[in-house]
Structure formats: C-alpha cells, structure tokens
Amino acid sequence: MLKRKKEFWEEDENEPLIKEKRLNLLKIIAFALIFILFCRLFWIQVVFGKFWQDIALNNKIRLEKIKAPRGLIYSQDNMLLAQNVPTFSLVISPSDLSEEKEKRQELLNNLKEELMSLGIEVDEEGINTVEEAPFYSYERITIKDGLSYEQFIDLDIRLKDWPGIDIVPSLKRQYPENGTFSHLIGYLSKISQEELKNDSYYSINDFYPKAGLEKEYELELRGKDGQKKIEVNSYGEEQKIIAKEDAHPGKDIVLTINGKFQKKIAELLEEYLKKLNLHYGTVIALNPQTGEVLAAFSLPTYDNNIFLWGHNEEKKKILFDTDHPLVFRATDGLYPSGSIIKGALAAGGLEEGIIKPDTQILSTGGINVGSWFFPDWKAGGHGRVNVIKALAESVNTFFYYLGGGYGNFKGLGVEGINHYLELFGFGDKTGIDIPNESSGLLPTPLWKEKVKGEPWYPGDTYHLSIGQGDILVTPLQVVNYTAAIANGGILFRPHLVDYIIDQETGEKIYKESEIIRKDFISKENIEVVRQGFRAVVEEGSGRQLKYFEPKVAGKTGTAEILGKQPHAWFTCFAPYEEPEIVLTVLIENGGEGSTVAIPLAKEILTWWFENSKTF
Template identity: 50%
Template structure:
C-alpha cells in the first residue's frame, strides 16, 4: 500500500488475491458468491487493514525511536555485535554468524542487527534497556494494538503482548527473552500492513500520527459544495523531530549501505527498512518492506508484505522499487 505521510491520504491499496468487482454490480449469483467465500485464499479479505502478522524487523523503527526518546541511547551509542547474546543457557542470535562488530543506531537499522535491539529493548548486563513497560508504552504511542481509524470496515487492531496478558492467557511469567523477541518484532506481536505504513509515516513527517483515509473529496452537486477532505494529525509530537530525523537518517543508511540498496537505482532519494518475520517452524517467513521518499521531503510511504514470501530484502523490495519508479516518473517530474 502507499500513503501520503503528510496527511494520511491513501494513494494505493492492493490485497491479493483479489476478485472481479463486476460480479457485484448487478447482483452476484449465489454460486459465484459461494466460490468466493469458500476460496481458501480468502479473496474478499482485505489483508492491508484486516490481516495481522508478526512485524519482524520493520518494527525496529519504533524500538529505536523509543530508545532515543527515552535517552537510552544517543545517535553515537554503540554496542558490540558478536553474533548474539547468552542469557543463562539461552542464546539470542543475530542473523549474521559472528556478528556485525561495533554497531550504532544507523548501522543497526541499515543491517538489521538484532543484538543492538536486544540491548536497547531489554538491556544486557550493565546496559539499561527500555524494559517491557516502556517498550509496550511506545508501541501504543505509535498506535500498535489500536485501529488506525481508516474509513473502511473490517480493520483489525493487531496485538501488543504484555506480562499480564501472558500470565492470564498462558499462566506463564514474562521472561527477558520475551522482551528481546518483542524488541525485534517477533514473539506475540501482531500488526497490520496499514499500521506499519502509519508508523513509517510518523518517522517521515517528524513524529506525527496521521489518520489514513480514502475519501479525498466530498461533492454535493445540489448545494454546489466541493470539499477536500483534510484530516488533522491524530497525534502530534509522539516523538521529537530530532528523534524522527535520526531514524530517517538510519533508514537512508539502509538504502546507501544496508539491506535496502536496491533503492539506489531510483532517480530520487529514499529511506527504508526490510523485515523477515518468522511465524511458523515449518513455513516460509513473511517478507516485509517499508519505505518513504524522497528522503529530503517525504511525499510517499510504501509498505509491502508478501505472505510466506521469504526474505523482505529479496522479495518485497523489488515490488516497492518498481512502484516507486513509476510514481516518481508520474508525479515528481511534473
């Protein structure tokens, strides 16, 4: 999906597999409707607003912003990634064997360094992290676990786990490992693609939450009224402009030096984040990518999710790149 990060206007929304809208124009036949509702791929289900998925690493925008805002880190803070961390007998790994070396917020987002987010999310040894209370607080500040308020039916809230929820539903205590998993967008966290676009927009527009909407204009030919829909920000200043700017720079580093390098083929600047979300021990990961462009004055956010697509940096980025290329030629050259 694509959205204007300055006002929440939905520019494009695609949920696949889809269906032929013409079937409904004159009253759909019973057998045709039964085929649609019995289709195991659920073509009538709008995955953009109603599908909930583990976010994987695209949530690192939110976690890094929270750590900056709370003073857990600065833009210069670094930790040493050696491939993962041990807590007792449990090992929480980086995706890169041997680690990434000395890592700050820019390289951590560019290369999706899990160790950095274990540190800033849950803390490690004498390094103070956010902890689960502040971590979930900022997730809710960024509107995770809540509807965005889009003017369409069927929106899901997603889900932000907590120690109380785990105790009540699983009769288990909350472990530091749960906080580590949440810090990298795994565990029981669930988000919609629209929510990912919404928090990407907040990073792009200096820390304001938009209300996504499809309605662009309201016309009343009888009263000769033509009104453009211009919704105010839902929340302003959820993080400081300085924090948002630091995350934007980190997102740009993902394009220039990290897993988003395919976007360097665009004729304009951008920032982004890949995500590869584990959700099953037997099935492929979900492939995420979210981005904004141009970097200097963002006019568009694009978020791509391919269910069971594999790696976001391989599968989802090409789709976003092609769409952004078309958009740039059509709108940035005017």
C-alpha cells in the same frame, strides 16, 4: 270405556300449543341469526372497520417508494469506480393475486417456468417472500432485478395479462473496475431479514452495504427516498399520480486513491506473485504530509459485481473460498512485524536517554541469557554499531540491549517497548474510514498469562525487541508509522475520501487531514531514525535502491513463521529530503524482505516518479 277415534278433519286439542311452541322456536332461531349477523357486522365494521377500509382503499390508492439514485464513487483522477446502470425489475404485488393459496402457488410455479425457459435465474428468496406475504399486502416484491432490455421485451409479451406482475425500470449498482478496487469500494447485496429488522429506513427490495466505502459512507451515498400516492385499477396498474414527494440523490464521493496508480500496483503485484509462485501480498501507499491513501491493494481479491449480478454459485464460491478473498489484508490482515518496527524502538531509546546517537554496542553474533541464546542474523556479528548502523544492518544484538537490557545495560523493558510502539500507532486501529480494521496485538505479561496461561519470560522481551514472538501488526499500521518517521514525527489518521459532492447544490465538502498525535518524539531523535532508514538503503539491506533517484529511505523486515517461509517486508519513503510518498510492501511467506519485497517496491516507485507529475 272405549275412546272414540278422532277423524282426520278434527283438530287435536293440543295442536295450538304445539304450533305456539314451534313459532317461538323459530322466533328464537331467527333472533339468534339476526344477533349473530349483527355481531359479525359489528366485528367487521366497527372492530376491524379501519383494517378492511384500508384494504379496500389500497386496492385503489397506493403509496409507492421512489428510490433515490445512489451517489457515485470516483478516484482522485476521475476514474468511475461505482455507478448506477439502468435495468428492469420483475415485481409482484401480493394484493393483486388470488386470495386462494393454491392459485397463488400455481401462478408462481408458472412464473418460475417462464423465467427458466428464458435462462433467467429465479430469486427463490423473492418467491418465498411472495408466498408468505398476506394477500392484502400491496408492497411490490422484486422477483428478479437487473433484467436487460431484451429480457424486458420477452417478459413483457409473455406476462402482459398476468395479474399482479409488472416489469418496472430500475437502477442497479455496478463496479466498472472489477477486482482492482473491490476491497476499498466494498459492495451491496440484497438486504437480509435481520438487517431489515434493525433499520426501518429500508424495505424488502433494497440492497444493503456489506463492506468497504459503500458501508462506511452509506448515509451520504444512499440519499433520501421519495414517494408517490397513486390510483390503480383492478389489475394494480397505475392510473394517475395523486401526490408526489421527489427523491433526493445520494452524494458523490471522490477518493484520495489515484486510479492509475492503483491499477499499476495491482498489475505489478499479480505478476510478481505469479513469478514467485505465491498467492498473498499487500501494497499500500500513503502521502506522509496529509495521511491520504494513494493506493491500497491486496491479493487475493474478488469481483464485487458478483454480489449484485452473479449467480448464487458464484457468490458461494467467494464466501467459502479458503483463501479468504473478502479479507482486505492491508487493513484487516495481522502479521508478525519482523525488523520493520526497529525504528520505533530506536526512537524510544533515544527519547528515554537509554542510548545516544553515538552509543555503541558490540555485536558478536548474539547474546546468552542463562541457557538461552538469542542470535544475530549474521554469523559472527556486526562488530561495534551505533543506532544508525544498527538500523542499516538490522543488528539484533543492538535491539536486544535496547529492548530487554543486558548485563548492566538497562533496556526499555516490555512496558517501554509497547509504550513507544503505541505512540507510533501499533496495537490500536488507525481509524481509517473503512470498516473492519484490525487493532493488531502488542503482547504483555498480563495478556500472555490470560491467553496462554504462561508467565512472561525474559526471552519474550528479547523477541519483542526485534519484532518477533506474539506481536501482530497490519500493513496499514506499518505504512502509517513509516509516514510519521518520514514527516518528522506527525502521526496522521489515514483517510480514503478526499471530498464529497452534493449533487443538488454542487457543494464540495472536503475531508480535512486529522492528526492523531505529534511531538511525541523530538525532531532531533526522529532525524536520527530517518538517517538510519537512509543508511539501510546506502549501506544495509536495502542497497538495491542505493542509486535510485530520488533518494529513498526505508527498512526491511523478515518476519519468522513457525514451520513456514517468513513474510517479506519492506517499508520506505521518498524523496528522502521532502517525502511525498510512503510505500509498504508485504509478500506473505516470501522469504527475506531485502531480496523479495524490495524488487517490487523498486518497480512501483519507478512508475510513481515517472508518472505522478502528470496526474
């Protein structure tokens, strides 16, 4: 049967059902869209509501750090050694830049071009920090610090309408005396990511103490930062201050170092080394009655301003210099002692009763031990000598007997030698108030077995008895040991800071002298050693100072170095009767202490006694 064709005006009997299905589908889609929109709103307003609220608020209200002015550092004679100079810093607020990475990158590239056109070195680390910062971060990031007023004017005109970029006043550390005090003062440098992680006090724009007194006294010097809550406009420009907590400035520090004396020593040492065609040397001076360091200088040195103001290439040159100018040889350098330690062994022998002041030992040019020969420095020997003459002429044979024993004569032995060296401060840090001090090394049989894989031989003890072999000391240990002999047997802890000044109250906090130990050698025995040191000058290797006024007492040392010229040592104190200064001079690879170190010491002592009363 044929079906009649439906006319176009006639309604399909299934049409209502199809419309209903379509309507239901639209309802489902609409509901789904509404549900998705609701979930998104819930996610934004409830789950992340606080997050976005903070961002919105930070676009208007911001909290900014107020950097505390760092404390100043002065020498004992009021020479300014570390100061803060007013400069300008170029900063960027990431939250005020475009959220689009490409636009941010374009702005930063344009900024680098502007800086380079003015001859201003770009801080790539700062640029990278901005690139990596979240777009909602409102913490200002320093791109370039230390800008001059002229640079500020140029940049302010060029960058006036650039979003998120500002030039703000700032203070920057500066060291007026350049390299003369660098090892003592140390320096600040831009904080690293590792340092930032380890201390929550600091922010990404801070400078961090890397060495010297800047590092040792950081808590006193840095003060306490303040903060202010400000309202900003859409360009990130400050409109008004809502609340403010003032910063508290750091404390000032006054050193025991005499600035004029330090500069004179630096001048003399530099001239002296140049004349000898040498490069390395150290001079350190101490007050034996208090442990105050009067001067401490070593070469090579460096300009600590470079780490704040210099170009990257200048910084790299210092960091990778094979002469290691960053090493403060006075406290961190390690050297064989040579004969300068014989005073400690003499004191130990007297204290143990192994020798008496009148004990005599025959020196014929050295001693034979089995197949080994241990020589005196003087061919044919020194004849019969007591402890005073043994110190005066640095008689090795006497100290071979005293340290290692010989025949029926029982010596101190390696344990006894090290015991008395330890009492005088060797083999351990002095505890001076500056970082990176070395302990030195007093070798023992256990140490040799562990480090060298060798047994301890009798020859090791004989070598140790005259300051040769594996023993290592610092110039600071030597000057401090000499001070203990000078003052009658008190070992002070050396210190560099005299007092600290609270800038807000004016209060002075003095650093008291600290005794490490005393009465470890009897007064009588110390006096014998003192007489031996005076005899060095009157009739021994220090005769160049025989007629010096006031009277000087001291000890020379020539520390042998395999395959190189020996180190030249001289350590002394004056006036002999009532010492006010102890001086130690080390000329690395200089040769004989008596001929190389003493002439420089004489010049330094001459200047001191001609000028010290006017300080």
